[in-house]
Amino acid sequence: xxxxxxxxxxxxxxxxxxxxxxxxxxxxxxxxxxxxxxxxxxxxxxxxxxxxxxxxxxxxxxxxxxxxxxxxxxxxxxxxxxxxxxxxxxxxxxxxxxxxxxxxxxxxxxxxxxxxxxxxxxxxxxxxxxxxxxxxxxxxxxxxxxxxxxxxxxxxxxxxxxxxxxxxxxxxxxxxxxxxxxxxxxxxxxxxxxxxxxxxxxxxxxxxxxxxxxxxxxxxxxxxxxxxxxxxxxxxxxxxxxxxxxxxxxxxxxxxxxxxxxxxxxxxx
Amino acid sequence: xxxxxxxxxxxxxxxxxxxxxxxxxxxxxxxxxxxxxxxxxxxxxxxxxxxxxxxxxxxxxxxxxxxxxxxxxxxxxxxxxxxxxxxxxxxxxxxxxxxxxxxxxxxxxxxxxxxxxxxxxxxxxxxxxxxxxxxxxxxxxxxxxxxxxxxxxxxxxxxxxxxxxxxxxxxxxxxxxxxxxxxxxxxxxxxxxxxxxxxxxxxxxxxxxxxxxxxxxxxxxxxxxxxxxxxxxxxxxxxxxxxxxxxxxxxxxxxxxxxxxxxxxxxxxxxxxxxxxxxxxxxxxxxxxxxxxxxxxxxxxxxxxxxxxxxxxxxxxxxxxxxxxxxxx
Numbered sequence: 001x002x003x004x005x006x007x008x009x010x011x012x013x014x015x016x017x018x019x020x021x022x023x024x025x026x027x028x029x030x031x032x033x034x035x036x037x038x039x040x041x042x043x044x045x046x047x048x049x050x051x052x053x054x055x056x057x058x059x060x061x062x063x064x065x066x067x068x069x070x071x072x073x074x075x076x077x078x079x080x081x082x083x084x085x086x087x088x089x090x091x092x093x094x095x096x097x098x099x100x101x102x103x104x105x106x107x108x109x110x111x112x113x114x115x116x117x118x119x120x121x122x123x124x125x126x127x128x129x130x131x132x133x134x135x136x137x138x139x140x141x142x143x144x145x146x147x148x149x150x151x152x153x154x155x156x157x158x159x160x161x162x163x164x165x166x167x168x169x170x171x172x173x174x175x176x177x178x179x180x181x182x183x184x185x186x187x188x189x190x191x192x193x194x195x196x197x198x199x200x201x202x203x204x205x206x207x208x209x210x211x212x213x214x215x216x217x218x219x220x221x222x223x224x225x226x227x228x229x230x231x232x233x234x235x236x237x238x239x240x241x242x243x244x245x246x247x248x249x250x251x252x253x254x255x256x257x258x259x260x261x262x263x264x265x266x267x268x269x
Numbered sequence: 270x271x272x273x274x275x276x277x278x279x280x281x282x283x284x285x286x287x288x289x290x291x292x293x294x295x296x297x298x299x300x301x302x303x304x305x306x307x308x309x310x311x312x313x314x315x316x317x318x319x320x321x322x323x324x325x326x327x328x329x330x331x332x333x334x335x336x337x338x339x340x341x342x343x344x345x346x347x348x349x350x351x352x353x354x355x356x357x358x359x360x361x362x363x364x365x366x367x368x369x370x371x372x373x374x375x376x377x378x379x380x381x382x383x384x385x386x387x388x389x390x391x392x393x394x395x396x397x398x399x400x401x402x403x404x405x406x407x408x409x410x411x412x413x414x415x416x417x418x419x420x421x422x423x424x425x426x427x428x429x430x431x432x433x434x435x436x437x438x439x440x441x442x443x444x445x446x447x448x449x450x451x452x453x454x455x456x457x458x459x460x461x462x463x464x465x466x467x468x469x470x471x472x473x474x475x476x477x478x479x480x481x482x483x484x485x486x487x488x489x490x491x492x493x494x495x496x497x498x499x500x501x502x503x504x505x506x507x508x509x510x511x512x513x514x515x516x517x518x519x520x521x522x523x524x525x526x527x528x529x530x531x532x533x534x535x536x537x538x539x540x541x542x543x544x545x546x547x548x549x550x551x552x553x554x555x556x557x558x559x560x561x562x563x564x565x566x567x568x569x570x571x572x573x574x575x576x577x578x579x580x581x582x583x584x585x586x587x588x589x590x591x592x593x594x595x596x597x598x
Contacts, residue, residue: 071570112554179433
């Protein structure tokens, strides 16, 4: 019996030492012969690709229908914004070919819609919306924005935010992180509306988003396994907002694009 | 195999006794245990932002506004029966906001932890600040939920675990209460799943309420708070008093078909009844096709047109905004 115990003791100790040595070796490799960093696509800590549907349970009266003129509830607008909103004229926007003013980056995700998210290439995540048939390109890495006029979807720079690895922020993780979020900062956006009824945002607007993914494990059998994206959205606009407008949206994953319903921009609906 | 002699059995016992701890120790040394580094600190004073649904969350929802709620027929009937005067019953005046609504309602939060005396890690997280002091206690030690027949409370029984850098909580044992402050109810079979994520000084909590009695699909909602060290969350004491003299046993309510406010939201906002009456289909984008030709927008906003809160915003800047609501700036 004692002999057996000794064998197991030796085995355990040896295994522990081997394990520690392996960990030490792995961590040491972080500063040595490291492989080239994985592409943003390969190193994605969460998989956002697929079809997603907006579930409109909040701000229903301001998202599912076009609210009345002068309805600015919940948005911390400035008096200057109110003056613009009070003068909202969808016919004028249509005549000017500006039907897409409520489909710019700070507003487009609030539309009742479906998203189709794919990798355009190793460094670019593409987000298409069926409402207004808009396309957002989220650029990772050292992407340089092209020169030119501002666009509805602006210039989006993306990065994966992952938990700090063991050893601190400067330590290189040995395997791709299995959790994290997507941070997107968008600038150079063509001025438009935060809300369909003419609540404006200016050319100075900066949009910051955090995309988080959750897979449900505590729901009943019919709903367990559902995947949800929650997007925490911060809109900063020194001209038309008194403070950053902070909202959050949620999208549920769908099996396919069977309900994809592309519709052009509308200034009224 | 336990087929040897008694002595052999003891040998087997010894192997098991030492082998399993050794393996656990090895796994721990290998960094394969749950990584503490993926967690964030929830502690602090968190100031709510009412940048969505301000009229519902602050002054309160309109009567029989069921927009965007995945209600069952029972849930709709229950909401229709609600008479706001029921809240003047002394037995009902001090009902706290239950776990199904606490984070949706007006709630600046004070979040703090109580450490495990051995590990020093949070044994519980406590979320204080929801109306009526239904303080949410999140047990982090992996304990099981009690028997389904155990005590139900407004705060319920909540366990939590880290999934990467997200804290996921699961709440059961919730007393019957409300998921919207106009009488939309949750049953005592409702459960809540919440996901907490932190981005800098912004805390976002996404909740999914599931209720086999009053909902046909999970009700998902999400809100954000900003860290505000100067905030002080005060208690919301409540003392029941007799506000209205009534005959003993009288409980204000509406019988089926007798609620006079059923069409009020339609009249006020031009939204068709098929939407106002709620149901899971009203949450989906394709529902807009059904109401496109029926919706008539009011000529101008008449009520709660400029409301929002949080962040110390100077609401006086908005004086003169088109409005008719008493609670408006």
